Amino acid sequence: MVRQGTLGTISRLAFCVLALTQLSSLVPTHASPVSPHCQNPEQPSDSFQSQLQQDTHQIPFSSPRKTLSVDQELPHKTVTLRHILHHGGNRFPRLFKKLDVSPNDVALSELTTGKSHTYRLKAKAARAIQPLDKIQGFRSPGKSLGPGSWSEEIIPVPDVTDKQTVIELGMMNFNAYTEVGSPGWYDLEGHWNVNWTFGWEQEGIRGHVYSSSDNATVIIAVKGTTAAFLGGGGGTSTRDKINDNRLFSCCCASVDRTWRTVCDCNKGGNECDQKCVEDSVDSEEVYYEMGLELATHVQDEYPNATVWLTGHSLGGGLVSLVGLTYGIPTVTFEAPGERLAAQRLHLPMPPAIDWNDIPHYHFGHTADPVFQGVCNGRMSTCYISGFAMESKCHTGRICVYDPVKEDNWGIDIRKHRLADTIEGVLKVKDVPPCKTQDDCEDCIQWKFIEDEEEEPKP
Incomplete structure (x- = not known):
């Protein structure tokens, strides 16, 4: 027998999920009615405020960080499911919804699905650069990067x-491709639960935010490309291709005369306007700005928490750029080289x-042409599918498994699928050492032409 309170919980969740599924076709206005259980982040519900106050009793946000x-x-x-979030993207720039989920909702979901959405991660202390000006500190051309900048x-x-x-981080990223409770979910082990989910519609960012039960650690996992040839093909595929071709191509997908470019930066032949391509990766259509907004919101929500980022494919490139901006x-996993976009x-x-x-x-393997930066040329699947994946250099360090040499794998775009990597690489091989790409060059x-300043007209 189901209690009345449980039925109310189910009804409230069903209503909010139904509302989220309609966001791709409805643009909300200030006059639109909003359920008290589906709030904007700027207008948190009483239940969320109460839960947040309870959480702060576990670890006050004002507590100083221990010396490491x-x-x-x-x-x-340890983390617990608390919210569902949706960022509407550039089509719905003011759309940022949040659904509060109670501990009873989590228990009911685990009871009905038979899945334990939990993880166990190990942490250590490491040296890191922390920009003093989180968002704009390194964004201005010619800005001094002296010791006072970080x-x-x-x-x-x-x-x-x-x-x-x-493995657990890989599973978190796999779940960023699927909806809560769908058959594609991994049974995640340890002490981590899904916390926030955002961007399920045709516009915006998709992924999950995980938080520890004491609010000390928050992890944001962002969805990668949903290209049909990778086994995806979800509603964000078109927008994902635009982002891929701006972030990871040499000159906005100026591959040859048969291609339609995503910007007008080509100056003829193999010459490209440097200022133009810089502007192209910093436009409203690129997920980078949305990623900054998401990370800003999470850091505002948990001001004293340690935030980590993770992502697969396009999602990996995106979170890496956001991480460089914030010092996170x-x-x-299997991210294309994002150093070019960072420059x-x-x-x-x-x-x-x-x-x-x-x-x-950056974790990847030698059989993945996207991670290796070799998914290009007329015979490649990326070329045939309209993806100009030309960059190969990564920021930070790369951690490369070698199934080509060790297991006789061939280089194949299907090996870019995260499920194949988790089952065939992460679970069966030892973790490789992580090294910098010191001698790597793109394009x-x-x-790349720097336009000279025009002389003033008389």
Whole structure:
């Protein structure tokens, strides 16, 4: 027999989920009625405020951070499902909804699905660069990157030498492709639950936010490309292709005459307007700005928490750029090289800083042409599908498995699928060492032109 309170919980969840599924076709106005249980972040519900107050009794946000030493082992974390979030993207720029989920809702979901949405991650302390000006500190062309631009701190980061931690982070990213409770979910082990879910519709960002039960650690996992040839093909595929071709191509997908470019930066032949491509990756259509808004909201919600970022494919490239902007530890899986986009966004990088002081770790393997930066050329699947994946250099450090040499795998776009990587690589191989790409260069066949200032007319 189901209690009346449980029925009320189910009804409230069903109503809010139904409302979220309609967001792609309805643009909300200030006069639109909103359920008290589906609030904007600026107008939190009483239940959320009450729960947040209870959480702060567990660990006050004003508590000072303990002094850490490099490579110090830290305790495992615990998280609980609390909210569902949706960022509407550039089509619905003011749409940012949140659904509060009670502990009873979590218990009911686990009871009805038979799945334990829990994780166990290992952490350690590492040296990191923390920009003093989080958003704009490294964004202006020609800005001095002197010692006054950042501080060096020792902070908690994921222990990427621990095999189970890497697997768990991979599972978090796999779940960013699926809706809550769908048959595609992994049974996640340990002490982590899904916390926030955002961007399920055709516009915006998709993923999950996980938080520890004491509010000390928050993890944001962002969805990657939903391209049909990768087994995805969801509603965000068109927008994902635009982002891929702006962030990871040399000159806005100026591959050859048969291609339709995503910006007008080509000056003829292999010459490209440098200022133009910089503007193209910093436009409203690119997910980078949405990622900054999401990270800002999470940090405002948990001001004293340690935030980690993770993502797969396009999601990995996106969170890496956001992580560089904020100084947030980041772990990606099979992400294309994002160093080129970081340069165009004027984010911090050598020689001003050392990549070893940036806690960014990019996991991938030698059979994945996207991660390796070789998914290009007329015979490649990326070319045929309209993806100009030309960059190969990553920020921070890369952690490369070698199934081509060790298991005779062939290079195949299907090996870019995260499920294949989790089952065939992460679970069966030891964690590789993470190293910087010191001698890597992108787009060496291109010449990037800096426009000279026009002389004033008489």
